[in-house]
Amino acid sequence: MSPDGEQIYDLAVSFAGEHRDYVERAVRSCQQRGLRVFYDRDMNNEWWGRSFIREQREVYSSRTRYFVPFISTEYLAKPIPMDEFSAAMMTAVKQGDGYILPVLMDEVQVPSDLLHPHIHYLRAKDYSPEQLAEQLHARVRQAENAGQQAREVGEVVQEALNLRLPKVVPAGFSKYEELQVVFDYFGSQFQTAAPLLRPRGFICTVNRIPERISVRIEHNGQTVYSLDIYKGGNMGDDKLTFGLGHHRSFSNGINGWAEPFFDRAAEIPKLKMLDFSLLGSIGGSEREFTKEGLFNALWERIVDQLEQHR
Template identity: 85%
Template sequence: MTSNREEIYDLAVSFAGEHREYVERTVRSCERLGLRVFYDRDMNNGWWGKSFIREQREVYSSRTRFFVPFISTEYLAKPIPMDEFSAAMMTAVKQGDGYVLPVLMDDVQVPPDLLHPHIHYLRAKDYSPELLAKQMHARVRQAENVGQQAREVGEVVHEALNRRLPKVVPGDFSKYEELQIVFDYFASQFQTVAPLLRPRGFICTVNRTQERISIRIEKRSEIVYSLDIYKGGSMGDDKLTFGLDHHRSFATGINGWTEPYFDVEADIPKLKMMDLSVLGSFGGSEREFTKEELFDALWERIVDRLEQR
């Protein structure tokens, strides 16, 4: 494919293959009105039903006055986050970049936090391809009249991917959902590593209920380590609590607890851990972990204890 660096387009379109018929009719109508449109099928190298950017990054060197994503349920499902270009364009839509003219297909429900309140968009169900082409023609001519220059596609991608965004807790983050995820993860990981101890002379059993994970490690029928992880408890139902040696009738104390939270700097869920002794601290110390890091720390402590037997 030859470079498109000298090409200037009025429009560049992106869409899911399921809507090719509508998009192609729109493209041809735009061309009949004298617009130059970057359209994958015209590039003559087999981009059937695919996002042209995903297939040919050379198009980044093209310049166009407007990028037109035909946003559908399929479009949202396929390119994001797999395709950095489409993700960047959707970021531009969210930020209200006037370079992007979104067309909403069918009755697609775009997340309310995705469309900038000042973004201008059209719904395909309100326009035939021919009428939509007339709208685009008017927008392009308006841009020409006010001196709006064509922009290089790659420049817009770079800006969208690197623009600073607010660091906030996601609206769908739930402490209780994350607590269940962590609880399930710990149960699964302990069940996975338990058989590894048998060749070393230790028998590890892991019993799980809806509210409790019980780990018991024996050597020659003697319990040499026990740990119970409770969902909820006296520290609050949004925490996991840890108890050592609860196999003994007199041992009921808490040796630590952990609480999920969302780390906005790292952009991931994490755990705040108050360690009273379950990880080896005495007197209490607060630490932060991912669930993977906390499991590793628990396992390292267990191995240390077993090596002392």
């Protein structure tokens, strides 16, 4: 067992059902030599080979030092993507991953684009199942002596497939939930940063209520910076709005707003920011930020303005 309680195997085999007799003899011979083998019949399921997809979670949770695909005409003929696993293993074989020990069954001719000439493999016709077991036993013991760690089968599958998947907005993404996350983040960041200004001669107070964060910075008894961040407001309930100078009764305008969205290219939530003057822009420039990036830009702008009062 691994430290986290997962079963570790020396070998895991994959094959087409047409060659079960040969494979099972080899597996039993390996087991007699003390090797731990991940084999479907021992799991009381017909999940590996023809019906892998049904039990892929069980396969993916297992770790093994070597994966042994018994490649045959039947193995290669399995429909894709119904047997993605076989396709992935063949890709790993092509890439020369030392984790894979291919055994060619009968006279199967593996296309050169799947099995590169420099990759070492064994042919079943040259070995009885017991002789093959002896070869596998020697390889495992060599790996143990070299300190080779077992790998998770699913990890190798993912590396081998290496397929581009569509970038989409996650079904669980909510701009309103993200708005609350950003609002809370800004409140926490300002409360953390506020005490850092006092040694520099500025007193910063942060007031948080459910729909507003108010930041006030004083210097020598005078308010030198005032920022209010509203969750919702006139620009829409899916936006943060920013107002400067709202401590003055005659100033209640909007100096910028930010709307959460999911950036499919970057695969992370971001904010689409329209800046009227909050960050120093004039005329309403549109930019994109992460919540961390927007806070940092805002803090830099605050510091620039505070330095004018020293």
